[in-house]
Amino acid sequence: MFCPSCGAQIPAGAHFCPQCGANVAGMAPNASPPVQNAGGNPPPAATPAPTASGAVSAPPKKHRLRRFLMWAAVFIVAVIGLAMWATGDLVQVADDHLAALRQGDVDTAYSLTSTRFREETPLAVYKQFVASYPILTGHQTFEAGEREFSGDVGTVKGTLTGGDHGVGQVEFQMVKEGEVWRIQGFELN
Numbered sequence: 046m047f048c049p050s051c052g053a054q055i056p057a058g059a060h061f062c063p064q065c066g067a068n069v070a071g072m073a074p075n076a077s078p079p080v081q082n083a084g085g086n087p088p089p090a091a092t093p094a095p096t097a098s099g100a101v102s103a104p105p106k107k108h109r110l111r112r113f114l115m116w117a118a119v120f121i122v123a124v125i126g127l128a129m130w131a132t133g134d135l136v137q138v139a140d141d142h143l144a145a146l147r148q149g150d151v152d153t154a155y156s157l158t159s160t161r162f163r164e165e166t167p168l169a170v171y172k173q174f175v176a177s178y179p180i181l182t183g184h185q186t187f188e189a190g191e192r193e194f195s196g197d198v199g200t201v202k203g204t205l206t207g208g209d210h211g212v213g214q215v216e217f218q219m220v221k222e223g224e225v226w227r228i229q230g231f232e233l234n
Contacts, residue, residue, distance in 0.1 A: 066108060136189045138226045139201045139217045143187045151175055159220050159227035178233055180205050180213045187215075197221035198229075205233075 046055050046069070053064035060070040138157055145154035155163070155171050166174075175181050184207030191202040199219040206212050213233055220229040 134226050135192055135194060135199045135201050135217075135219050138219065138228060139189065139203065139215075140187060142217075142228055143181070143184065143205070143215075146175060146181045147184060149182060157228055159222060159229045161220070162227070162229055178213075180207045180211070181233070183207045183209065184213070194219070199226065 046057065047053065048055055048062040048064060048067055048069060050062060050067035051065040053062055055062055055069055061067065062069055142154050142157045145151070145157070151172050152168070154175075155168055158166075158171075184205040186206050187203055188206075189201055189203040191200070193200055197220060199221075201217045201219065203215055204212060205215055215231060215233050217231045218229045219226050221227075
């Protein structure tokens with residue numbers, strides 16, 4: 046049997062055309078290909094006919110699956126985008142801190158730490174720490190990876206790459222002071 050819409054051959058017992066998806070349920074098994082009109086094209090596709098109950102036949106399952114997969118992909122992209130937006134401030138503080146260190150501005154980097162950090166770690170001790178890890182001042186790029194927050198605490202993990210200093214992993218622990226994220230501490234591997 047042949048599809049009345051596109052002329053493709055249809056397997057016996059099929060309810061929809063495998064080529065164009067047209068409803069072919071109830072067609073005679075020996076139906077011949079559609080008659081070509083004057084332009085040499087098959088007649089336009091008919092809309093699905095209502096069933097005895099008045100409902101229109103459902104589209105083929107592969108169309109529903111394709112539509113489901115498309116919406117699932119849109120949902121996943123939206124969730125990832127929302128997570129990136131929600132944690133953007135965390136990453137920005139880490140970026141600003143590392144950019145200040147890269148420019149040799151240790152005082153500005155220190156100012157991005159939390160009040161508690163500054164109470165527990167005097168500026169002189171912080172400067173010694175920075176000097177003992179040349180990748181902090183000599184890195185070329187910082188690429189944030191994992192990031193998360195819950196309430197007023199968060200973390201940002203990433204990779205520092207730096208010319209002569211190789212690659213280092215860094216994890217920032219963050220705390221929110223008022224409406225601003227500050228660095229509570231960080232570990233360098």
